[in-house]
Amino acid sequence: MRRLGSVQQKMPCVFLTEVKEEPSRKRDCQQFQVVATENVNPRALESNIDCALATEKLDGTCCYVSLYNGEPYLWARLDRKPNKQADKRFKKFHHSRKSCKEFTWNVEEDFRNVPDSWIPAHGVQHHNGQPVPDENGHIPGWVPVEKNNKQYCWHSSVVNYDAGIALVLRPGSDDSELLEVAAVPLSELLEQTLELIGTNVNANPYGLGCKKQPIHVLVPHGIIRIRNAPAVHYQQLTDWFQGCAEGKVEGIVWHCNDGMLVKLHRHHLGLKWPVGDTFLNKRPVVIRVNWVTYELDVGSEDLFVSFTNLNGRCFDCIKDVHFET
Incomplete structure (x- = not known):
């Protein structure tokens, strides 16, 4: 089994996505949905997604x-998140339709305190010795239990x-x-x-x-491998999630040979989760x-x-x- 290390960055969706101005099916506080289009993500194609190992997203x-x-x-x-004042500025900037990458953070002043034992996840970029927040304004990380x-x-x-x-x-x-x-x-x-x-x-x-x-x-x-995963095709995946016992999962994570991880969640397809009888409980x-x-x-x-x-x-x-x- 491939070791994943501590990399837990935001995995790209297997399809290109778009934002709809409707309340999220996944997060109660999120007033928009990220939904899949029928176009396969070029990053997935570059990583030869058709030859990737499909596994269950738990x-x-x-x-x-x-x-x-x-x-x-x-x-x-434990993700470092902005304090109330910084979060308000970030959301106002985001609603102005500007790119989140253009927002300027002051990590020392804009973020809530974390325990001294906290470490950023591998893959988090740094600038001038400080971790760089992701597109959601969070800094992924870990604390020892x-x-x-x-x-x-x-x-x-x-x-x-x-x-x-x-x-x-x-x-x-x-x-x-x-x-x-x-x-x-x-x-x-x-x-x-x-x-x-x-x-x-x-x-x-x-x-x-x-x-x-x-x-x-x-x-x-x-x-947890998916043995009979459907082809990376919008309709075939939708049918698999809806009509196949093995498709009663939260989603799929594809492990590409070049180390790339690509995901698809049911909510990307507008499908309900959780479902009554999950495939995990068929074994x-x-x-x-x-x-x-x-x-x-x-x-x-x-x-x-x-x-x-x-x-x-x-x-x-x-x-x-x-x-x-």
Whole structure:
């Protein structure tokens, strides 16, 4: 699997897009929609999109594994955003129909404070030693998920730094349809980005766990392959999303041979998300977590312990995984 590093810049859409002055289907506070045209993006054509690997775009929150104080750590996505005064100026400039690239930022004064441990994502441009905001006025970046941090409690639930492991959902090695929840060494995930999905993330479109017994897992980006992806054609992709069981996904990310990543979200085609029964819940899953081998003193409510109690069990889908009370 291709390592993605910490690059989590805005991926281009596989089609050229246009802006409609209608409320966004994806973001409640956004008073416009970005929709796909029927023209394939020249950047995708240059990267030979027809030979790219198509993977499922998952609906969660982005994470990153890298070293922190010399040890493998999970990092949470945290974009630096403008303060109220700077944001007001930026929006006024944007509504004047001028190019956002022409707006002048003062990074030291215009942006909200972030923790000292914050780092910008790889790929963020710098000017005079300062990171350059993207077209939305944000600076993508990361903060380490430290122990007992209540702000990132769901991130914390899927890692144990004493054992150096993380809870990961991935394809099983012995069956093309089978998924597995496994305890994976953080050292094996270094410099990869992953998606945190679960009960308390993005309204839980995959139906994992419940309020009383929340379930969260990490999914490495690019690991859930789409086996029968349609051709990169507007109508064929629209029909696939609407009429195919495998098309009940949030979107597609194509991994091109030259390293280019290209995406398509359902909302680019004016299609609804979430859908009732996602394709992720069409696949059986087996639990391969054996906490006993680590001999650590943990509480009975620990997610690793709960999964250990199900070790070796197989379920029809990840949504069916529940812990015994």
